[in-house]
Amino acid sequence: MRYIEPHAHMVSRTTDDYEKLALAGCEAVCEPAFWAGFDRSSADGFYDYFRQLTEHEPKRAAKYGIKHFSWLCINPKEADDPVFAREVMGLIPEFLQCPTVLGIGEIGLNKNTRNELAIFEEHVQLALDHDLPILMHTPHLEDKLKGTRLMLASLANFSQLDRSKVIIDHVEEHTVPLVLDAGYWAGMTLYPDSKCSLDRAIDILEIYGPERLWLNSACDWGVADPLAVPRCALRMKQRRHTAADIERVVYQNPRDFLAQSPGFVA
Amino acid sequence: MPSKQEILDLQFIEARHKLLDLAAFLDRIDRHPGDDDYRIGALRKALPILLAGRPDRTRAILEALSDPTTEPIPQAAFQGAFGAPPRLTAHNGAQRHGGAD
Numbered sequence: 001m002r003y004i005e006p007h008a009h010m011v012s013r014t015t016d017d018y019e020k021l022a023l024a025g026c027e028a029v030c031e032p033a034f035w036a037g038f039d040r041s042s043a044d045g046f047y048d049y050f051r052q053l054t055e056h057e058p059k060r061a062a063k064y065g066i067k068h069f070s071w072l073c074i075n076p077k078e079a080d081d082p083v084f085a086r087e088v089m090g091l092i093p094e095f096l097q098c099p100t101v102l103g104i105g106e107i108g109l110n111k112n113t114r115n116e117l118a119i120f121e122e123h124v125q126l127a128l129d130h131d132l133p134i135l136m137h138t139p140h141l142e143d144k145l146k147g148t149r150l151m152l153a154s155l156a157n158f159s160q161l162d163r164s165k166v167i168i169d170h171v172e173e174h175t176v177p178l179v180l181d182a183g184y185w186a187g188m189t190l191y192p193d194s195k196c197s198l199d200r201a202i203d204i205l206e207i208y209g210p211e212r213l214w215l216n217s218a219c220d221w222g223v224a225d226p227l228a229v230p231r232c233a234l235r236m237k238q239r240r241h242t243a244a245d246i247e248r249v250v251y252q253n254p255r256d257f258l259a260q261s262p263g264f265v266a
Numbered sequence: 267m268p269s270k271q272e273i274l275d276l277q278f279i280e281a282r283h284k285l286l287d288l289a290a291f292l293d294r295i296d297r298h299p300g301d302d303d304y305r306i307g308a309l310r311k312a313l314p315i316l317l318a319g320r321p322d323r324t325r326a327i328l329e330a331l332s333d334p335t336t337e338p339i340p341q342a343a344f345q346g347a348f349g350a351p352p353r354l355t356a357h358n359g360a361q362r363h364g365g366a367d
């Protein structure tokens with residue numbers, strides 16, 4: 001089975017994980033910029049991170065026959081200091097010239113603060129200025145519903161935004177209808193003990209249909225399963241989803257969304 | 267689409283296991299010393315939703331465990347999340363969750 005992993009933080013993963021992805025049929029992996037597990041002390045730290053995402057990581061992936069793409073931003077967890085956030089954002093345009101950069105992400109909210117929201121909106125404008133897709137993070141646990149509503153209200157103010165070029169990630173049962181009804185794409189993250197389980201993600205697919213939905217592992221430095229997407233494909237098979245239905249969700253849908261980025265090649 | 271019987275065959279043991287684990291968690295909290303906090307209150311409040319005759323129990327439980335406020339906050343008192351809306355401020359000792367993703 002071929003599939004695309006549309007959200008993984010491979011800088012935190014071992015080379016063994018690249019081999020596992022390749023063995024499972026992964027053809028491309030997309031890596032949004034996010035928090036390293038600790039706050040970086042300077043914009044230079046982000047400069048090096050952006051180089052890692054755009055120069056180093058594609059080479060690691062290529063050794064296993066996997067294409068590597070990235071999304072750039074300052075993540076919401078480190079965006080609560082607007083002066084610092086704007087300094088980091090000033091670095092991004094230079095990296096947007098890299099052929100494997102897909103767009104701006106994963107931007108969004110973390111604790112739903114005013115500063116996070118302001119920097120989120122500046123990122124949206126940056127994407128619009130460069131005509132690039134957007135990948136959005138939604139907050140954790142009890143903060144997710146409020147944060148999703150705040151961001152949807154904010155996005156509604158960007159009249160020139162093409163909603164088919166925006167994916168709102170980490171949706172669950174209480175946020176997926178808000179996102180899909182507004183015309184955006186939605187990502188389901190398969191985590192062992194938060195976000196979606198394999199079966200809940202499949203329930204959402206059965207209830208809403210496969211249109212504008214994708215699955216990802218969002219594997220990072222924390223508790224996560226880099227093989228969550230192929231594991232979900234197996235679960236879909238056990239629940240009698242056809243091979244064509246599975247291929248649509250794990251390969252065609254991410255390919256169709258990502259193909260809106262000039263740099264993406266399936 | 268599989269029948270109810272087929273879903274039961276595939277997943278009943280797993281669901282039974284999760285139910286027992288939840289019961290054991292509640293027993294464990296009762297048995298251990300000290301005070302519990304708003305999280306156990308939020309869990310107990312959400313439990314009746316399991317028995318409600320509605321098609322969206324998961325969504326309802328997620329909503330019950332969500333921050334009900336609607337305005338962005340001036341500043342975050344803490345980073346991370348706890349899994350249930352704090353009453354006013356984060357409870358001391360509550361284990362925060364929230365990785366990179």
Ligand SMILES: [Zn+2]
Pocket residue numbers: 007009032034106218366367
């Ligand atoms: Zn992520």
